[in-house]
Structures are given as C-alpha cells and as structure tokens.
Amino acid sequence: MGSEKRFHPAIMTLAWPVAALALLVVFNLAFTPGFFGIELRDGRFFGTPIDVLNHAAKVAIVAIGMTLVIATGGVDLSVGAVVAISGAVAAMFVTRSQASFPLVILAALAAGGVAGLCNGFLVARLRLQPIVATLVLMVAGRGVAQLITDGLIITFEHRALSSLANTAFAFIPIPAWIALALATAVGLFTRRTAAGMFVEAVGDNDRACRYAGVNDRAIKLGVYAFCGVCAGLAGLVECSYIKAADANNAGLFLELDAILAVVIGGTSLSGGRFSLTGSLVGAILIQTLTKTMYMHDVSADVAPLPKAIAVLAVCTLQSPVVKDRIAGMFSRGSA
C-alpha cells in the first residue's frame, strides 16, 4: 500500500473520479456552448448543470443503497425492477384511492423495503449468491409491476407527487436535495457509529465477523432492505418526473448505472471498504457524460462507446496495480 504513506486512503480513492469529472467539466467549458448557462426561472435555476443534478440524483439515490450492499461483498441487480414496482404502487395509490400523500410515499417505500427484504432473506438466510438471488427479482419484479398497473402506463395528475421531481427548493431540484440528505444521513450513521465498520467487516470476511460476535446475517438483511427502500425512493422520483408509471421502462438498466457509479467511486466489488462520496461523484460523472453526448449530437448508436472508454479509464486508474505504480512514481520523485 504505497499510497497510504502520503495521502489518506479515502482521498486517494476519490482522486480519480473527481479528476475525471473535472476533465469533463473543462471539456464542456471549452467545447460545449451553453453547457453552463444557468438562469433563474419560476423560482428555480434552469440550465444544463441543474438537469445533470436532477437526473444524477436518481442514480445517486440508488447508488447509496448499492454502495452498502457492495460493501458487504454482494450486489443488487433488482433495483431497476424495484423502481418500476414502487412507481407502479405510487401511481395506483394516487389514481385509485384518496390516500394522503405521506401514505402514498410510505406505501411506495414499503414496497421497495419488502422487495429488499426478499433479496436479503435469499442472500443472508438461504446463502444464495447475491447475483443469483437478486436476479430473481430483477426478472420477476418487472412482471410484478406490470401486474400492478395491468400492463398500462398509468398517468396521473397529482400535484404533490408530480412536483416531487419537477420543482425546486432553494433553487436546486428536490431530487438533488433528497440524494444529498440521504447521503448525509447514511454517511453519519455509518461513520459516527460502528455500523459502517460492521458493514465493511462483513464484506472483508463474514466468517471472521461471526466468530467475533457480529451478526453478519442481520447486517446483510439490513443492507438489502435499505437498498430496496432506496430503489423505492428512486421509483417515486422517476414516476414523478414523467407524471406516469411506466412499468416497462421505469428504471430500465438503472442497476447497471448504479453499480457503475459505485465502482467509479472507488468501492471495490469484492467488498470491504466503501465510499459514499465516491458513489455520488460517480453518479454525477455518468450523468455529465450522458448529457455531453446529447449536447454534442453523438448518435445513439455510438453513444455507449465514449461512455465505456471513460469508465474503463477511471477503473483502470483505480486498479491496485496501476495505483501502486503511480504512487511509486511519486515517492521515488520525492525521495
């Protein structure tokens, strides 16, 4: 671990995604006219950076839950389907019942939580491989969502629910606030208590953990359930954004973006140490990249390519081998 000699490890992990984001921002400053144009309109900022925040928030919310799951050495492939379920539940509640808004939110989050508990049960109790366990819900979940909406796109005119993703508080879109609040809460909970250490310990070596008296099963159950709730929250944001629940397309491939955000952020897929800030930066980086493609009229056929290259570059720079090389170069230079 050559890097630890000079920098705090958390800073080293964050360095590359932040550098990549900075590079992208500089590129857009130079080559994308109008990318940074922000104006005040109807009590909210209006402009591309705000859109980036708004869209990145959805990925970030899911990525926060995903970070904890990945830190325990697992993965949750079902988040996209859970987004669809939660959106479907919310849309059905506001169109078919007179339920109050907090109840609607509670129902959608509970749906996510139940889905997460199912995953947690399969992984923690039945000891299924996380990929297999969550694949079940990834495939079946969309069917559940379709069942709830009867296969239709449910459009709603509910002021509170549709303002969730389409209005601003203190000029910044509400989803961005939600993501920030969630990240802060989870960050405080994991870093100010022993919870974060337990999660990392389970990810490093669950058996050793159990022998040390940590209930690894409860922790795994907990993180999957929490990840489900996060997906439920993202589902609310997604359906609010288009004012409709689209069971077929809501959250499609979101699990991939979320995992990508986590990995770019420096959390290793093998479990252990995690970085919530890294995941947030990862989510913003992915969305900035997507937006840059749109702004530059990159045809949809080839758009995934630059995205893949950027991701590959960040991941390569984070590999232990490359990291040690670079750290070695620095220490040799200073010696």
Added chain:
Amino acid sequence: MLSDLLTRRTVLAAFCMAGLSLAACEKKAEDTPADPKAGATNKPAPSDKPAGTLRVGFSQIGAESDWRRANTESIKGEAEKRGIELVFADAQQKQENQIKAIRSFIQQKVDVIAFSPVVETGWEPVLKEVKESGIPVILTDRAVDVSDQSLFVTFIGADFVEEGRRAANWVVKSTGGKAMVAELQGTPGSAPAIDRKKGFEEVIKAHPDIKIIKSQSGEFTRAKGKEVMETFLKSSEGSQINVLYAHNDDMALGAIQAIEEAGKKPGVDITIVSIDGVRAAFEAMVAGKLNCTVECNPLLGPQLFDAVEALSAKKSIEKRIVTKEGVFEQAQAAEAIKTRQY
C-alpha cells in the same frame, strides 16, 4: 475408476432413455386427438365445437406496451368472433421461446402458423421445418430477414416508412414547407426507428427549408423523450426549434412536459407530430398539446383472419398486406377518442 465412470454413464444413459420414451409418449398423446384437416371439408357453424374448425397457432412477442396489448386483444377477440380456435403463445420477448412455440404448433398440426417475430434474423431453420410440414406461415406486424421468400405466405403489418412519410407530409402541409425540426428517434437499430426516420427524410428532401437541426434517440420511452427534449431546448439551436417529430407517442408525451417546463407552449410554440395513435396521444391532442398523430394500427386481427380464411379456402393472397391506418389531427381528436380501443 473406469467401472465407476461406466456405471455413472449407464445410469445417465438410462435416465436419458427414460426421458426420451416419456417424451415420445407425450407426443403420441398430443398427436392422437386431432388431425383437424380431416374434418375441415364440412364446415360447421361458427358456434360449433372444435372438430372441424380452423386452428391457428399464434406466437406473440410479449406484452411490452399498450400497443402490443391492443394487438393481442384484437387477434384473440377476432378469433373468438369467427369461431377459429387460437393456440396463443406469449414469447416474453425471447426468440427461443418463439421457436419452441412454432415447433409445438407443427406438432399440434395447426392449420396456419402466425407470429410477430421478436427480431428479424435467425428464422430460416425453423421456417424450413414449418415448410416441410406443409403449414402456411403468416407474419404479423414485423418482418423477417430470410433469403427464401417462399418460407412465408404473407406479411401483414404497418409500413413504417410510409408512416414516416405521412408525418413529413403533414409537417410540410401545416408549416408551408418551412420548419426547424427536432427529431426524437426510437431505439437505435429497431425497424420502426430506422424506417420512420427514412420515410420522413425522404419527403423533406424535396423541401430545402425544412431542416432537422436536432436528432437523438429517446428509446421510445417517456422518460428519455423528456430528458432528450430538455437537452435539445437548452442547446445553442434550442430556441430555433419549431417542430418536433417523435417516432412514437410516448416520447412526444414526455417531450411535451419538457417544453412546458422550458416555459414554452407545446402545440403552439412548437408543433408536435408523433406516430402510433395511442389513447394518451388523443388526450394530449384534445388538450391542444399535440398537433398530429400518425396511426400505427395494432388492430390487425380482422385482416389476419381474413388471410387465414382465404388460405383455407385455397384462395391466393397478397405477399404484403398493409394495415389500414389514418392520420389524426387536433380537430378530429375529440371525435376519434370515443372509439379508441387502446
């Protein structure tokens, strides 16, 4: 070691044999009850039982959209109305499921096999099997890419290129041949996205004052349609856009929200034309937010069973049957919405 391996193999082989003979039994059980063609000559009344009725095997792609559901319901409903026995199989968007379904249709000796192929390629082997069995094949909604055109008798479906042309013609007519167009494309590589783009560009080529200044995929969904339109409006050419052409209604419905949030009036500041003609699009037209939708008719049940009956009566049918489709504008929306089934 060797003996161990041998016994294991024998056991395995025994299992396989048992499985095979079981399968054979099942096959026989399926075969015996009906050779429907035998009784097909004396035509019974539609209300009569299955003995001499036509049997059609239909493999549907799945239930991925409202459009597809309407398509399925039209086919099921029409079969029931005409007293044709429909063996329906949902492929859940997987080609291997469709191939399995088609093979089981051959086993069941249906009179006609119809299907909407999930993808264009890879159909030759199974269609050859069908041809050897002598059962005619009808393609619905989507075409297949095969070198031997005799593998199917007809293709019933919308002409996506024509839909693109109709959308373009409407734009030419309503703008007087002067427009700055933003285009929301469908899923990259899909037939409707390719053809609807092609048809549109074909027509506007003759009108130099109609320019597509922005074009990007919205993947046929509302969320992407909204997100991409948001970006279009904020780009440096954003303020010039006065026409939006969306490859399906859902993307247009998403884009309408983006236009409203940018402080413009959809349908007034930006004229919007999209394709499909789903119910929500008519509602948007009634609200004045969408200007025109080019119909892509999923209700092809009647045309499908017309073809089936023509085949059973040994009449010749066209190789390409285009579904009946219209173009709807705001003025007709309030009236048309009443009869909309999907």
